[in-house]
Amino acid sequence: MSTGAQYVVASYGVVLFALLMYVVVVGLKSARLAREAELLARLVEREAELEPDAGLHPADAPPAAR
Amino acid sequence: MTDARPDRRLAATGALTAALVALAVFGVFFVAPEDADQGIIQKIFYFHVAIAMVALLAFLVAAIEGIRYLRSRDLRHDEVSTVCVGIGLAFSVLVVITGSIWAKASWGTWWVWTDPRLVTFVIVLLLYAAYFVLRSSAEGERQARYSAVYSVAAFASVPLSFYSVRVARSFVHPVVFSRGGAEMPDSMLVWFVVSQIAMVGVFLTILQLELIQRRADRALRRVKARLEAMA
Numbered sequence: 484m485s486t487g488a489q490y491v492v493a494s495y496g497v498v499l500f501a502l503l504m505y506v507v508v509v510g511l512k513s514a515r516l517a518r519e520a521e522l523l524a525r526l527v528e529r530e531a532e533l534e535p536d537a538g539l540h541p542a543d544a545p546p547a548a549r
Numbered sequence: 550m551t552d553a554r555p556d557r558r559l560a561a562t563g564a565l566t567a568a569l570v571a572l573a574v575f576g577v578f579f580v581a582p583e584d585a586d587q588g589i590i591q592k593i594f595y596f597h598v599a600i601a602m603v604a605l606l607a608f609l610v611a612a613i614e615g616i617r618y619l620r621s622r623d624l625r626h627d628e629v630s631t632v633c634v635g636i637g638l639a640f641s642v643l644v645v646i647t648g649s650i651w652a653k654a655s656w657g658t659w660w661v662w663t664d665p666r667l668v669t670f671v672i673v674l675l676l677y678a679a680y681f682v683l684r685s686s687a688e689g690e691r692q693a694r695y696s697a698v699y700s701v702a703a704f705a706s707v708p709l710s711f712y713s714v715r716v717a718r719s720f721v722h723p724v725v726f727s728r729g730g731a732e733m734p735d736s737m738l739v740w741f742v743v744s745q746i747a748m749v750g751v752f753l754t755i756l757q758l759e760l761i762q763r764r765a766d767r768a769l770r771r772v773k774a775r776l777e778a779m780a
Contacts, residue, residue: 487590490590490650491589491592491654494647494651497643498596501639505639512762519773520769523773526776
């Protein structure tokens with residue numbers, strides 16, 4: 484490969500590397516969001532277990548609770 | 550129900566951009582002719598200039614969104630403005646790196662401090678880097694207001710960089726686009742246009758991706774705050 488071609492490869496390589504790094508950063512951010520969403524889902528599920536009737540309309544509640 | 554349009558827009562823009570980038574790389578390396586003077590080194594031009602133009606476009610959008618925030622006090626404009634400054638800054642760093650590589654190949658040196666284009670571009674880059682320092686120094690409404698004013702004020706440096714090389718023509722940085730049109734054959738110009746559209750696509754894709762991520766982050770914070778209040 485000629486010296487000029489090496490410079491061209493280096494230049495386009497920098498752009499490609501930056502784009503790949505951005506993909507990694509976005510991936511990490513998405514992983515964090517997924518982790519937080521999972522944690523919140525667990526919290527909501529635990530709340531629902533503790534108060535099974537919470538948030539139910541009186542008409543939807545089981546007969547004993549009416 | 551939530552709005553699914555941003556997701557669909559992102560998918561469409563991303564797919565189109567990926568296709569355009571692939572087409573641009575193919576065209577630049579396999580179809581566009583080699584420059585008679587610089588040879589293969591000139592291939593750096595297609596992405597280097599396209600990225601530079603998109604960096605300046607991002608700063609323009611940031612300034613417009615800054616003005617829209619100041620008029621409406623709608624935080625969505627502040628968010629778009631901030632994301633645009635971030636993208637513009639990242640693209641500017643890429644312009645400086647690819648430009649330095651081209652300079653080394655073409656002029657034999659990584660940097661020329663006497664060239665107005667190079668120096669003014671670094672000034673633009675540093676000005677916009679300071680935007681984030683300012684932003685982190687304030688909170689709440691003041692943060693958005695200061696950021697908006699700064700993004701508008703900093704944009705004044707962009708025409709300075711753009712026209713510097715046209716005013717001082719005796720320096721080393723070449724001028725390809727002048728009032729007389731593009732100083733290159735059509736067989737090169739067409740692939741530059743494709744590269745430019747592809748880079749605009751990259752900008753729009755990143756912008757949408759960042760806004761969607763921020764929306765998701767905000768929604769999660771809202772749920773977390775509500776759950777904490779209930780506990």
